[in-house]
Amino acid sequence: MVAIAILAAGRGTRMKSDLPKVLHELGGLTLVERVLQSCQEIQISRRIVIVGYRAELVKEALIGGKEIPENPQFPPLEFVEQTEQLGTGHAIQQLLPHLEGFQGDLLVLNGDVPLLRAETIKQLIAVHKQHQNSATLLTANLPNPQGYGRVFTDSQNLVEQIVEDRDCTQAQKQNHRINAGVYCFHWPDLEKILPELKADNDQKEYYLTDTVNFLSPVMAVDVEDYQEILGINDRKHLATACDILQTRVKDKWMTAGVTLLDPNSITIDDTVELQPDVVIEPQTHLRGKTSIASGSRIGPGSLIENSQIGENVTVLYSVVSDSIVAENSRIGPYAHLRGHAEIGANCRVGNFVELKNTQIGDRSNVAHLSYLGDATLGEKVNIGAGTITANYDGKNKHKTQIGNQTKIGSNSVLVAPITLGQDVTVAAGSVVTEDVPNDCLVIARSRQVVKPGWKLKEPKK
Known part of the structure; x- marks a missing residue:
């Protein structure tokens, strides 16, 4: 049995934000959502998030989150509050009453370390179980480890000591292996020593690393790519993580x-799905739960967000949000699809057209300078x-329905609610306010009036 505990109680003062650090977004997901996502390939008996600063906001974001819904494959999220943030050891001490009698292993992750791969976590747990360790910690070899505590091991990777950077000798500073702050503990062993932790340091905090001095055996596992363990402490770190993820x-x-x-x-969120032979042009951005089928060409200069694009679609200099475009359709340039627009196959939505909550059947065209809202x-x-489509009366939105093979002349206004039947032709410049049969x-429109010989009178001097 494996329980996970995610440390998510801190404010993150260097982010310069009222938002808890773990709720800042990276590639369409919050930092803590990414940490939870990295555990989805592991068999877990309990999932615990340790919260503190603005705890209710963190709970609300996760329980109603777009990526971490209640899933029968995983145990429900549990929240444990750390009312005072007195260090990582103090955070794990809060689990004592909640994990009483638990005989499995505890995986400890940080809510602000979002780039950890599932494969790395599985390797850490596998080594921990294989060697029946009391504790196994993830380590990394940094090109520049200045400021990090060094981890010293024997030839079997058993940890002998952890020395803080400021306490290292010049010889010890040549060791580039550092503690990544990710642990797997045998909970019954950790449970015994947690109450013994002391805050004998300048920060007056209880450090989880101190438990290593009281547990045996303790083993180190090196992460293959040190970038996985980079933490987010400020906006520059967030930008660096974004580059790595991209x-x-x-x-x-x-x-x-x-x-x-x-x-x-x-830029492409890692929640996006693409098929072979898709072409993404420059200055294009793909966000959220977007999927793009084979043969489609997106961009240049387009934004696709939470939308499904069919095969052989082109989207040129356009924005598509929360919408569906079927195969062989052309969007743009400068079109805007939003609010659950659905475009059929072989359609054209052209220059400066906006569609909101509108469904368009196959082989239909909206080529220029139009707004269709709440229309079918x-x-x-x-x-x-x-x-x-004049769909808003100042209080409510109303529907417009247009039948097959109907043609709407240029510069027309359809005042909703209204239904136009099949094979209807609307003359250019019309304002249609009543239903029209097939x-x-x-x-x-007003009848044209021509007055021969008429001139504008000149004003009196």
Whole structure:
């Protein structure tokens, strides 16, 4: 049995924010959500988050989170409060009444270390169980370990001592192995010594590293890529982590057959799914739960967020949010799809068109300068330039329905609620306020008046 405890109680003062540090976002997920996500491949008996600063906000974010919903495959999240932040050892002491009688292993992770891979965690647990250690700690060899405590081991990787940077001799400083702050403990062994921790240091805090002096055997496991254990303490660290995450994601997709033109100008959340032969043009950004099917070309200059794009779609200089675009459709340039817009197959949504909560049937076109809100269009509908659905009466939104093969003339206004049947033609410049049956021409405009010989009178001098 393995229980995990995630340290998420700190404020993170160097972030210069009222938001708890663990709730800052990295690639579409909060830092603590990323830590929880890294444990999804591990069989876990309990998941505990230790909260403190603005605890209710952290709880709300996780319980109602977009990535960590209640999942029958995982035990529910438990929250333990650390009312005073007196160090990592003090945080784990708060678990004593909650893990009473627990006989398994405790994995301790940090809520501000979001780049740890699942494979690394599984390796740490495997070594811990294989050697039946009292404690196993993750270590890393840093190019520049200045400021970090050094971990010294024997030839079997058994930990002999941990020496703080300020206490290291010049010879000891040549050791670049540092403690990553990630541990796996045999809980019954740790439980016995936790009450004995002392705050005999300048910070007057209880350190979890001190437990190593009272446990045996304690083994170190080196992480293959030291960047995995980088913590987030300020906005610069957050930007560095973003760069690392983007490199991982882009390498993954290019290896899988996706073309990224100018990768440095492109950003892709690791929640995005791409198929082979997708082409992503420069200055394009893919966010959230987005999927893009084979043969599609996105960009340049496009933003796709929480949307599904079908095969062989082009999206040029456009924004698509919370929407669906079916195969062989063309979007843009300068189109905006939002609020659950759904575009059928072989459609065109062109220059300066905005769609909100609108469904468009196959082979329909909205080519220029139009706004369609809360509308449903059938198949083979053509919307002329400058068409607007007047869907808001100042209090409520209303629906517009347009039947198959209907043609709306340029510069028309459809005042909702309204239904237009099949094979309807709306004359250009019409303001349509009443329902129209099938197979009709509707003209809703003033008759043109021509007055021969008329001139504007000159003003008197």
